[in-house]
Amino acid sequence: MKTFNTLLAGTVACLALSTSLAHAERGADGELKILFWQAVSTMNPFLSAGTKEVYASSMVIEPLARYDEKGELVPWLVTEIPTLENGGISEDLLSMTWKLMPDLKWSDGSAFTADDVVFTWKYCTAPDGGCAQRAQYEGVKNVEAVDPQTVKVTFEEPKPYPYSAFVGAQSPIIQAAQFKDCLGAKAPGCTDANFKPVGTGPFVVTDFKPNDVITFEANPNYRDPDKPAFASVTLKGGGDAASAARAVLETGEFDYAWNAQVEPEVLEAMMAAGKGRLEISFGTQVERININFTNPDPALGDKRSTKEAGPHPSLSDPAVRRALSLAIDRDIIVEAGYGQSGKPTCNIVPAPEAVASTKNDSWCLKQDIEAANKLLDDAGWARGPDGIRAKDGVRLSFLYQTSTNSVRQATQELVKAMWAEIGVDAELRNASASVFFGGDPASPDTFQKFYADVEMYTNNFDGTDPEKYLAEWLCDKMPSPENGWQGQNIPRYCNAEYDKLVGELSRTSDLDKRAELAKQLNDMLTEEGAHIPLVHRGDQSSFAVTLDGILMNSWDSQVWNIADWHRKK
Structure with missing residues (x-):
């Protein structure tokens, strides 16, 4: 072994x-x-x-x-x-x-x-x-x-x-x-x-x-x-x-x-x-859209975007989360914003090769507007007079935030247009990167607080083994007022089976078995819509x-x- x-x-x-x-x-x-x-x-x-x-x-x-x-x-x-x-x-x-x-x-x-x-x-x-x-x-x-x-x-x-x-x-x-x-x-x-x-x-x-x-x-x-x-x-x-x-x-x-x-x-x-010159290397960076599993309604005060706020009014529906991913053309996003420093992906763990899954590529990697519309139709989300879908008084209209950057704002515009094709509206917002990623518990605009419906950014993990990274989606890792909004489980995703599988990964020594478990965990996050992976990004920086x-x-x-x-x- x-x-x-x-x-x-x-x-x-x-x-x-x-x-x-x-x-x-x-x-x-x-x-x-x-x-x-x-x-x-x-x-x-x-x-x-x-x-x-x-x-x-x-x-x-x-x-x-x-x-x-x-x-x-x-x-x-x-x-x-x-x-x-x-x-x-x-x-x-x-x-x-x-x-x-x-x-x-x-x-x-x-x-x-x-x-x-x-x-x-x-x-x-x-x-x-x-x-x-x-x-x-x-x-x-x-x-x-x-x-x-x-x-x-x-x-x-x-x-x-x-x-x-x-x-x-x-x-x-x-x-x-x-x-x-x-x-x-x-x-x-x-x-x-x-x-x-x-x-x-x-x-x-x-x-x-x-x-x-x-x-x-x-x-x-x-x-x-x-x-x-x-x-x-x-x-x-x-x-x-x-x-x-x-x-x-x-x-x-x-x-x-x-x-x-x-x-x-x-x-x-x-x-x-x-x-100067550009240096590019590929590791584990993924530009993704995170889905907020909790309710970010400002009317909830200190409870917004916490477990106490309850599930999100519409994003708690798996059909909605899947449709949002199906509607996105990742190839266009890579071509417009990343070129040689990006690759379309459906994985949150895109590398190394041994742990990179291909399971979700068949439904996720290529845009499918028809499939997305059918999912929403079947789930009872009907288009209103303005073309935006709704059910039981809840409209599919989302606040979509990210950090201020021309590539990210262009990606937001592209995604907004793609979602419009399936009857989903998006209000775009961006915040200074210094604030968005700053972690100040007093700021309402940090990505950890997630006072929005969906948000986009890049993250990665050190080294080549994803165990500690995958542990970030454990139920007890959610940001909250109790931990100064510093938890790593940004989507507030919670699945007992996922937690159990992370525990199994931590106890497994066989390389092939570890790789399979990592792929299972990666696939679970994508299939259940904890996030929408977009681009496997290369590290790209400029040097004199x-x-x-x-x-x-x-x-x-x-x-x-x-x-x-x-x-x-």
Whole structure:
């Protein structure tokens, strides 16, 4: 029987380094200028599920292990990846032991120890804490410091694939001394710690202006004395995807702009200036439309979009959810907005190939207006004088929200027109990406609060194993006022059979069986309309032609190896 542990023992690789000449000394290349058109709202990824927060913070705080550009698990703050073969994972699969690298220091010069790892677990699982990354700790019973350099993780039941907690950019270690008074409901109020976390990464925050500018300087206590090559980093936020890409590709004002979600023809014209290049890699990103299973009616007050609000008046009907998907022409959306950086998909888990299902392609991948109309007719949703369908006084008219971006607004317009063909109306709304993905529990416009009927955005998961990602749709992961709106189950989907199948996946070690279970879970989400997958997106960002050492990574953070970035000599 093949197991993940057996496979991992043979594939864990040493951390890849840039093939070009390394820089000679720390700070020799001056300033690095970065542009995120989705501005960063916090440097604490436990308080925001937004990719922008995860990426920015990964320059400062780091996990024990992470995934390289090939999707392979590599040691980061530890000496090796625990496996059955090296004794790091117990024979009964109930525990694993991490050995920290010796002499690691936080950026303030203090020692990095096992107590910091234990504290991180306590922080993210604290009652009333609302940790956005809580799914990373699913099934963890206890974390203990065996000694200052040794961490033991114990699981509630045998865990054949244990690489979740403290692995990947979404599960970094935070300093116990800095966050000790920030547990539970106190977490959002720890502004200094959330904006300027002490870290082990190559950079430290010197100034943080929420949703605007972050300045960093090289970490004087970074473990490699010759890195990073850049003495400082300025990360500017705001604007839009097109202006961000232009600032690198056409004007050369910036060195790196994340997420070039820009129409293909526009990018092609920008690159003619010769100032920059595009890097594209495919991982697990999917642009999707989430369906709200709960009632978002503003009249419900604090109960809106929660379990207490009750089921959605029309989207609780499976026929409506299926019809909305059938009406969409994914090929047109890819052609208009993504080009070579997108592929039509019906999967929320589109990669790696071993876990990518094809079961739903037969009904979902190609537009079928006739089938969608028949579904609604048969379900009793009749067209009114204005052409919009209704039943029992409930109209199929939906508030459709997303973040502000020209590609997304164009997609909204396309989908609105497609839905009109089946008698469904859509009111379009967009919010600044900084707000939409910011995770502020006081804002009504975050994607977690989901004060709309449907909403569109992209999400993905670290690494190549989807177990922890699929756990995000468990019934107990719904955002709510009780968890600071930080749950990951954005559609508020709840299915006891789904929860049971996730539990089975967590107990399964055989590779082929795990792949089949992952496909079943993926198919269940699509078939039941928890979301409408649209586009398997490639990571696409722009880089200055003078920047070297880039290893584009779709399995972790795009800046995962920023310590190796440098100017071409």
